[in-house]
Amino acid sequence: MANLKAIKIRLSSFKSTKQITSAMKMVSAAKLRKAQDKIVRLRPYANKLHDLLVDLSHSLADSEVENVYGRVSPPEKILVVVITSNRGLCGAFNANVIKEARSVILEKYADQARTGNLTLLTIGKKGYDFFRKQNINMLPEQNNLLLDPNFDNVNAVAEQIMKSFTMKEFDRVDLIYNQFKNAAVQNLTNERFLPVETIQAENGNSATTDYIYEPDMESIIKELIPKSLKIQFYKAVLDSFVAEHGARMTAMHKATDNATTMIRDLTLQYNKARQATITNQILEVVSGAEALRG
Numbered sequence: 185m186a187n188l189k190a191i192k193i194r195l196s197s198f199k200s201t202k203q204i205t206s207a208m209k210m211v212s213a214a215k216l217r218k219a220q221d222k223i224v225r226l227r228p229y230a231n232k233l234h235d236l237l238v239d240l241s242h243s244l245a246d247s248e249v250e251n252v253y254g255r256v257s258p259p260e261k262i263l264v265v266v267i268t269s270n271r272g273l274c275g276a277f278n279a280n281v282i283k284e285a286r287s288v289i290l291e292k293y294a295d296q297a298r299t300g301n302l303t304l305l306t307i308g309k310k311g312y313d314f315f316r317k318q319n320i321n322m323l324p325e326q327n328n329l330l331l332d333p334n335f336d337n338v339n340a341v342a343e344q345i346m347k348s349f350t351m352k353e354f355d356r357v358d359l360i361y362n363q364f365k366n367a368a369v370q371n372l373t374n375e376r377f378l379p380v381e382t383i384q385a386e387n388g389n390s391a392t393t394d395y396i397y398e399p400d401m402e403s404i405i406k407e408l409i410p411k412s413l414k415i416q417f418y419k420a421v422l423d424s425f426v427a428e429h430g431a432r433m434t435a436m437h438k439a440t441d442n443a444t445t446m447i448r449d450l451t452l453q454y455n456k457a458r459q460a461t462i463t464n465q466i467l468e469v470v471s472g473a474e475a476l477r478g
Contacts, residue, residue, distance in 0.1 A: 188457050195450045202443035208273065209436035216367060216429040223364055223419070223426045230419040237412040240405075241380040252350045253409050254380045261301045262293050263323075263345065263354040265377070266315070267361035267424040268308030270330050274432035277362060278310040280372050285311070285360050288374065289320065303354070305345070307421060333425045335418050342417040346410065349378045359420050364427040368434050377417065380409070 241254045266285045268278045285304075289297050296302040303321040306312040312325040326341050348354055357378040362370040 188454065188461060191450055191454045191457060195447065195454060198443050198446045198450065202440055202447065205436045205439040205443060209433055209440060212429045212433035212436060216426065216433055219422070219426040219429055220364070223422050226415075226419055226422065230415050233412045233415055237409060237416075238381055240408065251380070251405060251409065253346065253378060253413060255349075255352075256379055257355045259293075259356045260296065261303075261354045261356075262296045263303050263305060263348070263357045264288060264293070265305045265307065265345070265357065265359045265361075265420075266311045267359070267421060268306070268311035269424075269428040270309040270327055271432075272310065273435060274428055275435040277370065277428055277431040278308070280370075281360055281362060282311060282314050284372055284374060285315070288358070288360065305341075307341075308424075329421060330425060330428075333418075333421050335414075338418045338421050339414050342414045345417070346378070346413060354378075359417075361420050361424040362427040362431070363423045364430060367430040370427040370431055373420075373423075375420075377413070377420075380413075 241251055264285060266281060268281050272278065289302060293302050297320065300321060303323060304315055305323045305326065306315060307326045307329050309325075309327045312322075312327060315322060329337055329341065345357055349357060356376065358374065359377050360372075360374050363373045365371050
């Protein structure tokens, strides 16, 4: 009977777990559909604006207009923006970003980290909880961005980063995050945010487009480049936000399937144990009756 009781407790536990994971899967699926619409609409615009930004940055190389966001200098002071999530139960979503960030710190920017010239900005509680225990310079966390990742909220952080770059507090700014591909796949992305990268043609020369500026180049630069950078930063945050819900939905789907398998196996095990118990009880009754008859 003790064995039956233990199996019954485990069976009840897995049934409760299945209900929870199934509910979390449906919640994540609803949030994913809503957030996915935003990134699908934003991505073509952001990608085209980024291409324009890079091409325009090339055009400024031979002009007298200064592009403060294209300043190229030896990467002595580095800012790495790590975008994770505020909550877990989303598979390896956070672990992959943290692993990539640690690899960047220990390998790519090892000298800067050793001299204290590397700084982290974390967006997401999981990244903040991990790196605050490390001996690394950290800016105040921005976990609240993920509560409502709209452009106005993200814009304030992007402006702060851009201002720090123009004031030469940092020589390079990198973004590390998960880019949404579909509900089951997230592409780990490590890209440069500042300075603005440039495109090179196959022969090594700058590949630029001859633009006609209206009203003038300086006005366009002051308006277009900051706006484009803010859009790129917003896209990274939104990409990570959508990828998080996709990863959680997939993780909860797998957890629900595993719980279903365990419930089936435990039910079979319970029935066999119950059948064996009943058989033993019948044998005891029959044996007792035979003993009395004898």
